[in-house]
Amino acid sequence: MMRNITLGQYIPGESVLHRLDPRSKIIWTAVLMVAVFMIDTWQEYVVMGAFIALLLVLSGIPVKQSLKGLKPLLLILAITAILNIFFVKGTPLVELGPVVITYEGLISAVMLFFRLVMLVVSASLMTLTTTPMAMTDGIERMMKPLERIGVPAHEIAMMMSIALRFIPTLMEETDRIMKAQASRGADFDTGNLLKRVKSFIPVLVPLFVSAFKRADELAEAMESRCYRGSKGRTRLKQIRFTMLDLEASIAGILFLALLFGPRFLA
DSSP: OGGGOOTTOOOOOOSHHHHSOHHHHHHHHHHHHHHHHHOOSHHHHHHHHHHHHHHHHHHTOOHHHHHGGGGGGHHHHHHHHHHHHHHSOSSEEEEETTEEEEHHHHHHHHHHHHHHHHHHHHHHHHHHTSOHHHHHHHHHHHHGGGGGGTOOHHHHHHHHHHHHHHHHHHHHHHHHHHHHHHTTTOOSSSSOHHHHHHHTHHHHHHHHHHHHHHHHHHHHHHHHTTOBTBTTOOOSSOOOOOHHHHHHHHHHHHHHHHHHHHHHHO
């Protein structure tokens, strides 16, 4: 499961999404997530699903890689689906004593599943096509106006970038620790839920020790290179909006008009 975390990973490429300005990707990913929460008909689900599939094709990212992030969420998806199936009132389909499965509950569970799939894929596309450094620069540029009221834009962006960068590293470290302990007889797969949770406690201790050690080494490396925040800092690669970003924004606006236009015209 640890290897299925896609958040924070980056796959190099020269696709349309790779070449977009990170600010465009951040803004339109947020807009896309809001749009996913706003859709409520099958027609809108189909249009949104087709659009995200088109983005996946344009990114050049393998479908398997984009969907890997769903595996850690399967338990949450299952629990949410069960709650919707059995507790949403409506037209009964199956009645087993006090347990009633309704048509509305089944439809709600299916829609929620596809909604979460689209959210995970859209978020994964942003991180898989954007380097952590470009993400930092994009967030910092977007927060630049807030520096006038004392908000440390550069420091916040740097912290977010470091957090995203170290998610895959910590997942790999967790996987190594679990394999090392499994080779010494530790069992993580049997027993009830409480026993499984307790079996992960010996994993958390060395993981926290390793995380603090990495943080200390990173701080020393930044200090040894005279890092002093954004003061006097220059960039090797300057990010700027291009014609491609304008074209992508126009395409995004047209898509939103196609998606929600019929609802407002009805």
